Each structure stands twice: as structure tokens, then as C-alpha cells.
Amino acid sequence: MCPADVTANANVGTCFATGVALGNPTASDNCGSVTVTSNAPAQFPVGTNFVTWTATDSSGNTTTCQQRVVVRDNQVPTITCPADVTVNVNSGACFATGVALGSPTANDNCGTVTIPAMLRHSPHRHQSGDLDSHDSSGNTATASNVSSCATTRCQRLLVQPM
Numbered sequence: 625m626c627p628a629d630v631t632a633n634a635n636v637g638t639c640f641a642t643g644v645a646l647g648n649p650t651a652s653d654n655c656g657s658v659t660v661t662s663n664a665p666a667q668f669p670v671g672t673n674f675v676t677w678t679a680t681d682s683s684g685n686t687t688t689c690q691q692r693v694v695v696r697d698n699q700v701p702t703i704t705c706p707a708d709v710t711v712n713v714n715s716g717a718c719f720a721t722g723v724a725l726g727s728p729t730a731n732d733n734c735g736t737v738t739i740p741a742m743l744r745h746s747p748h749r750h751q752s753g754d755l756d757s758h759d760s761s762g763n764t765a766t767a768s769n770v771s772s773c774a775t776t777r778c779q780r781l782l783v784q785p786m
């Protein structure tokens with residue numbers, strides 16, 4: 625008698641879904657009318673939730689069933705890059721070491737964000753780094769998703785000769 629299981633996406637900017645269409649349960653009885661109620665909340669948090677539906681007949685007999693409501697976080701995190709960096713090469717070398725890149729910041733609608741930083745090195749030229757951030761649902765934002773980054777490169781590291 626329960627409606628089918630439902631999958632929904634979290635509301636924009638939040639870690640829960642509201643207004644989830646649960647569908648309609650069906651109930652019948654041998655005798656008289658049946659009243660159906662549920663314990664569905666107004667907000668379903670991201671993850672797997674269970675709604676219990678209860679049918680009560682005119683004699684007070686009850687039966688229940690459970691409907692599964694899965695809420696997904698499908699929103700990518702945001703990432704703000706550190707400022708571009710320009711450094712001189714090490715003395716007598718054609719590369720720079722120990723460059724302080726600064727730290728990016730990241731935010732997400734839901735849970736924690738991890739930022740693995742990947743730097744691609746080309747010792748004799750400009751070096752640039754691409755940054756990704758991942759939220760706890762595995763959504764990934766790259767620099768190209770980020771309005772604060774003008775290009776697909778998140779942060780530019782310029783190593784200039786002395």
C-alpha cells in the first residue's frame with residue numbers, strides 16, 4: 625500500500641529537500657473506511673530516510689508500511705583560489721623552490737569539502753596549478769566552475785629569471 629520509493633535532490637544551497645512528492649498510498653478494508661497517515665517530515669535531510677505510513681480502519685485496527693526517500697546532494701562545491709604568485713628563481717638555478725602558494729577556500733551546501741591541490745610543474749616556464757574541490761557526495765568543482773577564476777587555471781604561479 626505504500627507509495628513507491630522516491631529519490632530527490634537537495635534544495636539549492638541546503639542539505640535537505642522540501643516539497644518532496646511522496647505519491648499516494650492505497651488502502652482498503654473489509655469493512656468501512658480507512659484512514660491513512662504518515663510521519664513524513666517537512667524536510668528530508670541528505671541521505672536515506674524512511675517514511676512510515678499507517679492505515680487505520682473504523683475498528684481501530686492498524687497496519688503500517690515504509691517508504692524510502694533518498695535525498696541526494698548534486699550541487700558542486702565552490703572554490704576560491706589563492707592570489708596569483710610571482711617569484712624569482714632560486715639563486716644560480718632555473719627554478720624556484722619553497723614557493724608559498726597560499727590556501728584556497730571552499731564551501732559546499734552539505735558536509736565537508738576536500739581540496740587536493742595538483743600542481744603541474746614546468747621548471748623553465750610559467751607554472752600553473754589546477755585546483756579541484758570535492759564535497760562529501762563526490763561532486764567536484766574545478767576552476768572552470770568558479771566565477772572568481774577567470775580562466776580554467778585557478779592560480780597562476782609565475783617563475784621569473786633573476
Ligand SMILES: [Ca+2]
Nearest residue numbers: 653654655681
Ligand atoms: Ca477491518
Ligand SMILES: [Ca+2]
Nearest residue numbers: 697699732759
Ligand atoms: Ca554539495
